[in-house]
Amino acid sequence: MELTEQLILLQAPDPAAAANGRKLSQKGSYTNLHKTQDGTLYWGECAGSGKTPYLVSIDWTSPDAPVCRCSCPSRKFPCKHALGLMFEQLAGKEFSQADIPEDIAAKRAKQAARAAKKAAAPVKPKKTNTAAQKKKLARQLEGLDMAEKMVDDLLSAGVGTLAGSSAQSYDKLAKDLGSSYLTGLQTALTRIALTVRTVQKKPDQAETAYAEALRQLVFLRSAIKKSRVFLQDKLEAGSYSAEDTMLFEALGGVWKLEDLHAIGAFRENARLVQLSFDVSYDEAKKEYVERGWWLDLDTGRIDQTLNLRPAKALKYVKGDDSRFGLLEVPTLYTYPGEGNCRIRWESAASRSLTPEEQAALPKLAQPDLAAAVKATKNQIKNTLLPKFLAVLVPVGRLGKVGETFVLEDPAGARIVLRDRAEDGADHASTARLDMLPEPVPAGSALFGLMFYDEADKSICLHPYSVVTPDRVIRLQY
Numbered sequence: 001m002e003l004t005e006q007l008i009l010l011q012a013p014d015p016a017a018a019a020n021g022r023k024l025s026q027k028g029s030y031t032n033l034h035k036t037q038d039g040t041l042y043w044g045e046c047a048g049s050g051k052t053p054y055l056v057s058i059d060w061t062s063p064d065a066p067v068c069r070c071s072c073p074s075r076k077f078p079c080k081h082a083l084g085l086m087f088e089q090l091a092g093k094e095f096s097q098a099d100i101p102e103d104i105a106a107k108r109a110k111q112a113a114r115a116a117k118k119a120a121a122p123v124k125p126k127k128t129n130t131a132a133q134k135k136k137l138a139r140q141l142e143g144l145d146m147a148e149k150m151v152d153d154l155l156s157a158g159v160g161t162l163a164g165s166s167a168q169s170y171d172k173l174a175k176d177l178g179s180s181y182l183t184g185l186q187t188a189l190t191r192i193a194l195t196v197r198t199v200q201k202k203p204d205q206a207e208t209a210y211a212e213a214l215r216q217l218v219f220l221r222s223a224i225k226k227s228r229v230f231l232q233d234k235l236e237a238g239s240y241s242a243e244d245t246m247l248f249e250a251l252g253g254v255w256k257l258e259d260l261h262a263i264g265a266f267r268e269n270a271r272l273v274q275l276s277f278d279v280s281y282d283e284a285k286k287e288y289v290e291r292g293w294w295l296d297l298d299t300g301r302i303d304q305t306l307n308l309r310p311a312k313a314l315k316y317v318k319g320d321d322s323r324f325g326l327l328e329v330p331t332l333y334t335y336p337g338e339g340n341c342r343i344r345w346e347s348a349a350s351r352s353l354t355p356e357e358q359a360a361l362p363k364l365a366q367p368d369l370a371a372a373v374k375a376t377k378n379q380i381k382n383t384l385l386p387k388f389l390a391v392l393v394p395v396g397r398l399g400k401v402g403e404t405f406v407l408e409d410p411a412g413a414r415i416v417l418r419d420r421a422e423d424g425a426d427h428a429s430t431a432r433l434d435m436l437p438e439p440v441p442a443g444s445a446l447f448g449l450m451f452y453d454e455a456d457k458s459i460c461l462h463p464y465s466v467v468t469p470d471r472v473i474r475l476q477y
Contacts (some may be wrong), residue, residue, distance in 0.1 A: 277293070
């Protein structure tokens with residue numbers, strides 16, 4: 001296990017806890033530092049506000065999931081004292097070798113016993129309440145009928161009538177769809193309600209709002225049509241389990257790791273490198289979306305992690321952050337879908353990239369711009385998928401033509417680089433290409449979102465990171 005500052009920050013419940021832990025280490029709050037011979041347990045004492053110091057320990061038996069213990073009353077986990085002890089390790093402080101304390105040895109034994117008992121316990125198949133599931137499917141089909149009528153009426157009248165609509169009526173319909181277990185469609189209706197408010201309150205943004213409303217209507221119409229067939233087939237077949245289809249999630253289904261495992265949506269021993277990380281706020285869902293873009297060193301796929309943090313529960317959902325180096329994942333789960341699928345894992349270990357691994361990253365780019373554009377067009381045609389595709393494309397030359405940033409691939413094909421308007425000003429990154437300290441070297445690649453820009457009816461690329469044979473230069477976070 002390679003202890004890095006990034007690894008410590010990833011353990012922290014919030015940035016403040018990590019910052020406070022660092023301060024404790026810097027001001028010398030720790031004494032009586034010890035470690036076991038095998039280096040799996042570090043412990044010591046940390047001065048607190050009272051006379052008695054806190055007893056702190058870090059158990060690295062599972063390097064990707066350290067067990068932190070502290071005698072302080074903090075409700076944060078890990079607390080600042082445990083994080084500070086990690087910073088002590090990182091700083092190379094001297095930990096004298098000692099035998100494991102009896103109380104921690106006892107806790108380790110209990111933990112091992114629980115793990116062994118769990119592993120030995122037979123896996124009981126989940127019982128499906130078929131009557132309840134049948135009722136749910138029928139309710140969903142009723143909800144589809146309700147949504148279809150609204151979509152047909154609005155498309156017949158034209159999106160221009162949104163200015164005279166009531167946002168509350170769409171809010172109510174969205175709520176009804178939620179009650180019909182169609183939370184995926186519910187979100188689309190909520191987005192339409194938001195466009196109504198935008199048109200009425202900010203007329204100067206009406207054109208953009210109408211375009212968004214039309215996108216949502218196209219999504220709804222396609223989702224309703226495909227979902228009806230999907231649900232009717234399930235109802236007739238008496239099949240109520242999660243299936244390998246993106247419709248399950250589009251309808252509002254929530255994938256569990258055991259369900260993904262059951263349909264074979266996983267692979268073992270994956271090696272991932274994060275190319276970029278960003279945070280956005282979804283007004284329709286009232287949640288922050290922390291998104292990581294990951295390159296698979298063995299397959300060349302680019303997929304994404306999504307950490308969803310509802311605004312009302314921020315303090316209860318641990319935040320994610322940028323990650324650097326290589327992540328070794330024992331079991332990688334992939335959500336059904338096309339393009340850049342969502343991925344998850346239960347555990348992973350991080351380490352630095354070797355020079356050979358770093359040099360291999362740009363080589364995993366698309367063969368040329370033509371291949372990336374073709375893949376993007378195929379994605380855009382699918383009404384259930386996002387209207388962009390995360391791609392890694394080879395760089396021949398990178399620079400400006402006049403005031404426009406342009407990428408030219410090794411074959412001489414070119415594409416305009418510009419920010420995607422839908423991402424907002426906080427995701428603007430194209431101009432940062434001017435800040436690169438030196439020209440992009442040969443054999444490099446550019447990572448970003450390829451999309452169709454309605455402004456000039458062209459395929460463009462929103463740059464997120466420059467991937468060279470030596471490093472990944474992030475233009476975002």
